[in-house]
Amino acid sequence: MKKFKGKIVFLLIIILTMFLVAGCNSEKDSSGDTSNYPNQSIKIIVPSSAGGGTDSTTRSLAAQAEKKLGQSIGILNKPGASGSVGMTEGANAKPDGYTLTMVFVELTMYKHLGLSPLTPDEFKPVAMINFDPAALTVRSDAPYNTLEEFIDYAREHPGEISVGNAGTGSIWHIAAVNLAQSANIKLNHVPYDGAAPAVTALVGGHIDAVTVSPAEVKAQLDAGNLKTLAVMAEQRSALIPEVPTFKESGIKAESIGTWRGIVVPKATPDKKVAILEEAFLAAAKEKEFQDFMKNNGLGIQLKNSQEFKKFITKNEEFFGEMIAELGLGQ
Amino acid sequence: MNLLIQGLMNILDLQVILVLLIGIISGIAIGSLPGLTATMGVALVLPITFGMNPITGILLLIGVYFGSVYGGSLTAILINTPGTPASAATAMDGYEMSKKGLAHKALTISTLSSTIGGILSVIVLILVAPQLANFALKFSAPESFALAVFGISIISSIAGKSMTKGLMAGVLGLLVATIGIDPMGGFPRFTFGSINLASGVNLIPVMIGLFAASEAFKSMEDIFAKQNLAIKVEKVRLKWSEFKTLIVTIIRSAGIGTFIGMIPGAGGDITSFIAYNEAKRFSKNKEEFGKGAMKGVAAPEAANNSVTGGAMIPLLTLGIPGDAVTAVLLGALMVQGLQPGPLLFTNNGPIVYTLFIGMLLANLFILIIGLLGIKYFIKILSVPKAILSPLILVLCVVGSYALNNNYFDVMVMFLAGVIGYFMVKLEFPVSPVILGLILGPIMESNFRRSLLMSQGNLAVFYTRPITLVLLIFALVTLLGPIISKLIKISKGKEIINENN
Numbered sequence: 007m008k009k010f011k012g013k014i015v016f017l018l019i020i021i022l023t024m025f026l027v028a029g030c031n032s033e034k035d036s037s038g039d040t041s042n043y044p045n046q047s048i049k050i051i052v053p054s055s056a057g058g059g060t061d062s063t064t065r066s067l068a069a070q071a072e073k074k075l076g077q078s079i080g081i082l083n084k085p086g087a088s089g090s091v092g093m094t095e096g097a098n099a100k101p102d103g104y105t106l107t108m109v110f111v112e113l114t115m116y117k118h119l120g121l122s123p124l125t126p127d128e129f130k131p132v133a134m135i136n137f138d139p140a141a142l143t144v145r146s147d148a149p150y151n152t153l154e155e156f157i158d159y160a161r162e163h164p165g166e167i168s169v170g171n172a173g174t175g176s177i178w179h180i181a182a183v184n185l186a187q188s189a190n191i192k193l194n195h196v197p198y199d200g201a202a203p204a205v206t207a208l209v210g211g212h213i214d215a216v217t218v219s220p221a222e223v224k225a226q227l228d229a230g231n232l233k234t235l236a237v238m239a240e241q242r243s244a245l246i247p248e249v250p251t252f253k254e255s256g257i258k259a260e261s262i263g264t265w266r267g268i269v270v271p272k273a274t275p276d277k278k279v280a281i282l283e284e285a286f287l288a289a290a291k292e293k294e295f296q297d298f299m300k301n302n303g304l305g306i307q308l309k310n311s312q313e314f315k316k317f318i319t320k321n322e323e324f325f326g327e328m329i330a331e332l333g334l335g336q
Numbered sequence: 337m338n339l340l341i342q343g344l345m346n347i348l349d350l351q352v353i354l355v356l357l358i359g360i361i362s363g364i365a366i367g368s369l370p371g372l373t374a375t376m377g378v379a380l381v382l383p384i385t386f387g388m389n390p391i392t393g394i395l396l397l398i399g400v401y402f403g404s405v406y407g408g409s410l411t412a413i414l415i416n417t418p419g420t421p422a423s424a425a426t427a428m429d430g431y432e433m434s435k436k437g438l439a440h441k442a443l444t445i446s447t448l449s450s451t452i453g454g455i456l457s458v459i460v461l462i463l464v465a466p467q468l469a470n471f472a473l474k475f476s477a478p479e480s481f482a483l484a485v486f487g488i489s490i491i492s493s494i495a496g497k498s499m500t501k502g503l504m505a506g507v508l509g510l511l512v513a514t515i516g517i518d519p520m521g522g523f524p525r526f527t528f529g530s531i532n533l534a535s536g537v538n539l540i541p542v543m544i545g546l547f548a549a550s551e552a553f554k555s556m557e558d559i560f561a562k563q564n565l566a567i568k569v570e571k572v573r574l575k576w577s578e579f580k581t582l583i584v585t586i587i588r589s590a591g592i593g594t595f596i597g598m599i600p601g602a603g604g605d606i607t608s609f610i611a612y613n614e615a616k617r618f619s620k621n622k623e624e625f626g627k628g629a630m631k632g633v634a635a636p637e638a639a640n641n642s643v644t645g646g647a648m649i650p651l652l653t654l655g656i657p658g659d660a661v662t663a664v665l666l667g668a669l670m671v672q673g674l675q676p677g678p679l680l681f682t683n684n685g686p687i688v689y690t691l692f693i694g695m696l697l698a699n700l701f702i703l704i705i706g707l708l709g710i711k712y713f714i715k716i717l718s719v720p721k722a723i724l725s726p727l728i729l730v731l732c733v734v735g736s737y738a739l740n741n742n743y744f745d746v747m748v749m750f751l752a753g754v755i756g757y758f759m760v761k762l763e764f765p766v767s768p769v770i771l772g773l774i775l776g777p778i779m780e781s782n783f784r785r786s787l788l789m790s791q792g793n794l795a796v797f798y799t800r801p802i803t804l805v806l807l808i809f810a811l812v813t814l815l816g817p818i819i820s821k822l823i824k825i826s827k828g829k830e831i832i833n834e835n836n
Contacts, residue, residue, distance in 0.1 A: 057379025057664035062671075065383050084741050087517070087534035091742065094531060119522065122531050168789055174522035196788050197520055199601070199781065202663060206600045206656045210473035212789065225655035229677040298386075301671050334522055 043103060043278055047078045050268070051099075051107045053092025055085045059304070060266060063136060064108045066298040070289035075281075088112050088176075090122035097128035101271040103278035106132065110266045111177050114322040118329040119175045126322060130274055131314035133286045134267035136299070137307035138219035139239035140181030141249065145208060146233045148215075153236040153255035156215075160191040168194045168213040170204030175334050178204075180325065181217040181238055181262045183332060188252070188259035208232065219264060220245045221303030238262050245303050260324060265307070267314055283311050340462075343689035347697060352392055356694060359396040360701050363403020368411045368419045370544045371735020374404040375660040382668055390672040390687055395694040397668055401661055402644055402698045406450045406706065409637055413442045414716055415728060417548035421539060422640040424770050425608035427547060428494065429625065429632025436628050437570035439714045444574040445582065445630055446637045447706030453590040453638030454699035457645025460594050461652075462692050466678075469653040472598045477789060478796045480601060481782035482806035484775045487606045489814040490613040491772075496626050496765045499817065505764050509772020512537050519781040520788070532744040539773050541736040541745040545752025546759070546766040549732045552725040553757040559722045569717050578630065585615045585631045586638040593639035597646020600658040604643035605774050608636030609767075613813065645695065652676055652688065 050068060054060045061083060068079040084092030089112050096107025109129065116122040142153065150156040160167050171179035174197045186193045198204040201218040208216050209231050216223070220243045226232040227246065234249045239261040242251055252259045268286050270279060289295060290308055299306050309317055347353070359381070366377035377400045385393030408419035413430035426446065433442035460468070475483075488506065495502020515526045516536025527533040589611035596607040615635035616625045625632050650656040655677035657663035669676050674684055681688055716724070736749035756766055790796040798804050 055379070055660075056376060057382055057660075057667065059667070061379070062382065062667055066386075069383075082741055085535075086740055086742065087531050090531055090534070091740075120524070121517070121534060165791075174520060194788065194791070196785060197781075198785070199519065202657055203601050206473070206650075207476060209654065209656065210476060212476035225675055225677040228675060229655065229679055298671065301673055302667065303670070 043281060044075050044077045046104060047080060048075065048103075049080045049082055049105050051092050051096040051105065052081055052083050053085060053089035053096070053107070053109070054083070056083045059302070060108060060110060062302070063266060063299070063304065066295055067135060067286065067289055070292040070295050071285050074285035074288050087121060088116070090116050090124055094122065094124050096269070097124060097271055099271050101273035101275075103270060103274050103282065105271070106282070107269050108266060109269050111264045111321065114318060115175065115177075115180075115325045115329065118326045119334055121175075126318045128272055129269035130272050130279055131311050131318060132268040132270055132279055132282045133290070133311065134265055134307065134309035134314040134317065135286070135290050136267075136304055137263055137265040138221060138305050139237050139243060139261060139263035140178060140184075140217045141220050141223070141234045141237045141243065141246070142185060142215060142217055143205075143208070143223045143227075143232050143234045144215045145211065146230055148233070150235070151233070153250075153252065153257060156235055157189045157191055157257070160189070160193065164192040165194050167215060168196050170196050170198055170207055170213040170216045172201040172204060172218065173197050173199060175329070175332075177262065177264050178216070178218045180328050180332075183328065184238070184259055184262055185217060187331075189257055205232075220249075221305075224303045244305060265317075267309070279311060339685050339689040340693065342686050343691075343693040346391060346686065346690040347693045352395060352694075353697075355388075355392050356395045356399045356698060357701060359399020360403035360698060360705060363400040363405075364407035364410070364702075364705065366400065367404030367407025369735055370411065370417050370419055370548055370731060371540060371737075371739050372404075373420050373540065373739075374401055374408075374422075375664060376739075377401070377404045378661055378664045382664060385668060386671055390669075390674060391690050391694070393672060394665075394668060394691060395698075397665060398691070398695060399698055399701075401665070402454060402641070402695070402702060405641055405644055406447075406454075406702050409446050409450070409640070410443070410713055412547075413446060413633070414439060414713065415548070415724070416551045417728060417731070418543060421543055421605040421770065421774065422608055422643070423636070424543060424547070424605075424767060425494075425612045425636035426633060426640075428612070428767055429627070429629050432626070432628035433630075433633065434717065438572055438628065439569055439717055440710060441572050441574050441630070442633050443710045443713060444707070445579075445633045447703060447710070448574075448579065449582070449586050449589070449634040449637040450641040450706070451699050451703040452586050453593055453640075453642035454644055454702065455696060456587065456590040457594040457597065457642035458648075458692065458695045458699065459645075461645045461648050461695075465649045465653045468598055469650050472600065472650050472658075473654070474802065475599045477782045477785040478800050478803040479806065480599075481779060481786055482797070482803040482810070483596070483599070484606075484779035484782065486806050486810040486813065487610060487771065487775045488779065489810040490609050491768045492814050492817050493613045493616050494609065494626070494765060494767050494771070497763065501762075501764045502768050505759065505766065506768035506772045509769040510776045511772075512542070512769075513773050513776025514780075519777060520784045532742065536777070537748060537773070538739065538745055539770070540739050541749040542752045542773060543770055544732050544736050545749040545754075546756035546769060548728055549749060549753025550756030550760055550766070552728045552732070553753060554760060555721045555725045559725065569714055582630060582634045585618075585634050588614060588618070589635040589638035590642040593642030594646035594649075596639075597643035598649040598658065600650055600656055601778075604640065604647060604659055606771070607643050608640045609771055611635040611639030617813075617816075641699075648695070652680060652691075653678065655680075 052061050052064050072079050099105035113126055117125050150159050169182045171182055196213055201222045204216050207213050223232055236252050236255045237243050237249055238252050366372045378397050381400050385396055408423035409426040412418040412423040412427040416427050416431040418424040418427050430442050491502050491506040517524055517534050592611045593607045597604050612635050615631045616622055647658050647662045650658050651662045657666045733746055736745045739745055759766055786796050
């Protein structure tokens with residue numbers, strides 16, 4: 007009899023626990039109601055490997071955003087196919103405001119490159135956080151000291167200057183092509199597996215130039231191995247303020263660079279997007295995050311949901327034309 | 337010298353030593369789990385270090401890095417499951433030793449070789465880092481291509497009984513490596529429109545499948561056959577006289593490991609195979625390799641641990657990360673406000689030398705933890721196969737999923753497991769597949785990059801000294817066994833002729 011009683015108690019506890027769990031669930035499921043959003047932990051999909059620039063930026067930002075939202079934020083790394091694997095999962099996530107995705111510039115290029123059918127239209131932008139421009143960097147013993155001299159040299163030696171990039175169809179490849187088209191010169195594009203190997207090859211003297219972000223060459227600039235001739239942006243870079251922009255050097259070139267920002271699936275309610283937008287923009291202004299970005303040489307550029315949307319559309323159109331001209335992505 | 341002593345004083349702090357120890361122990365655990373690589377371990381711990389002071393934070397990461405490289409070989413030796421690609425070569429003879437009941441001896445060799453290799457590479461780092469770094473920079477695309485070809489030629493020494501089967505396995509690896517977006521032109525190859533195949537077939541699930549899952553499938557047969565239920569562990573320890581025969585191999589392998597480790601982008605994963613090949617080349621008993629040769633364990637182990645010191649050379653002296661782990665470490669250093677590069681030594685001398693001492697200490701800790709732990713590690717062999725095999729399969733699934741949080745990788749692992757099972761049954765060696773898969777992309781992209789840089793001129797492959805030497809090495813390695821066989825045959829004919 008005693009045994010039987012024990013079993014009954016055990017059964018009751020199980021049933022009670024199940025009710026409790028179910029209770030929690032039904033509370034969570036009220037996705038239409040935004041009055042107490044967010045009331046559970048949030049997940050950010052990072053479409054690149056743990057430890058990389060996008061990953062550490064997201065983690066640092068999430069640490070600040072947790073305080074603003076009052077909920078913990080988990081990071082899920084999902085790399086693959088230049089980020090399109092993770093972003094596709096982010097686009098197909100439940101639009102309840104609990105699954106966010108950190109996207110980067112490649113999102114506007116996938117469809118043009120034929121890499122993935124994913125387009126930015128699948129998302130609703132929340133906030134853009136970071137922008138880093140392309141910069142033309144050469145060896146410090148190169149015979150040219152300004153962008154004009156570089157272009158003159160390239161005209162005299164067509165196709166002889168090898169420019170390293172981070173991979174065919176990568177943003178830094180587009181930047182080098184943009185340079186060649188804007189200045190009407192012929193360059194020899196050499197793809198590497200990422201920006202770091204390209205910079206290494208430049209330091210080793212195996213190529214003549216790279217068109218990557220200032221952060222990726224800063225260490226070598228400080229060491230005196232390399233020099234940056236011009237920055238491909240509207241404004242000078244805060245990391246290397248002494249370097250002029252393309253425009254200042256007399257070349258009209260579209261500003262090109264990499265950026266990162268938070269997005270949610272397109273069906274997410276606007277009210278929730280507004281809450282997230284406010285929290286992430288505030289988080290990016292926190293001192294800890296600002297220090298983190300400064301130490302890594304990354305540029306902070308904040309855009310709200312509306313501005314970010316316009317920016318993405320502009321990028322998508324421009325890259326579409328560029329990639330078509332390059333003959334990539336058939 | 338003053339700086340070294342100052343570094344030693346900085347290290348002798350209970351908190352620093354404790355953090356380093358925690359790093360190493362968690363590193364060993366991470367490394368021994370298939371699918372959790374050194375890179376991932378370091379990346380996972382990275383955010384924790386943001387709040388620490390530079391020395392403690394960086395040493396924690398170094399502990400995890402060094403520990404996981406060592407940990408990868410524990411499971412390679414005990415259950416034929418390399419925890420990291422760098423320990424795939426160790427599984428070849430390490431697991432054979434385990435099967436003979438010599439697990440204790442194999443683990444002792446692995447621990448000693450790892451530590452000695454690691455310490456030697458750190459000493460090289462301390463003494464001649466700047467000079468070596470400039471040499472490493474000479475490696476351009478043609479040199480990397482030649483090194484990869486040399487790596488491929490090693491198939492001839494790990495092929496086992498049949499050279500033909502070894503080459504077929506190698507070609508299978510190379511073919512699988514062509515799947516994905518073409519690294520130079522950006523065109524999709526054999527992706528069948530699948531986004532999961534766009535970045536190619538991932539090496540690690542394939543490795544887990546070929547080694548671990550296939551082994552688990554095979555032992556399921558044994559369970560039903562009711563024999564060989566567990567591997568016997570004999571109480572055979574490593575004798576000092578045996579260790580003495582390994583010293584030359586260990587030092588040679590440490591040299592190879594440090595050298596390849598410092599070349600940016602060469603891929604530390606292949607060093608253990610190259611060291612294995614050289615150990616076999618210099619050995620008098622070549623036929624022992626693949627059947628549980630002690631040198632076959634010592635060589636890859638000394639090599640893969642000495643990659644750690646080698647990889648630090650371009651990172652600290654030039655600010656150039658040679659592989660994925662050092663790329664994460666570069667980020668960690670920058671977050672701490674330390675800018676790696678030529679200025680690091682002048683601006684932050686004391687911190688750099690403290691890190692050097694910390695690296696030496698990390699290797700000593702691995703020695704102590706390793707030697708003390710062996711008797712616990714080998715307990716895993718007394719677990720009955722009926723329990724161990726399902727456990728290994730669970731680990732395989734978790735490991736391949738954890739890699740990218742992608743279910744597709746689990747399917748790849750299972751498929752590789754089934755293929756690996758039939759390969760083992762039909763006596764095909766599996767290591768050449770891994771070698772092909774690692775080296776295929778390196779070989780292809782560097783070949784095409786060389787031609788882009790030389791504007792299509794093939795002369796780059798024979799006019800550059802390092803490239804030429806490496807290509808000759810490759811030719812000798814590939815043709816060596818065939819030539820020596822031909823010589824034997826012709827000598828045999830002469831004897832027959834003389835007898836006639």
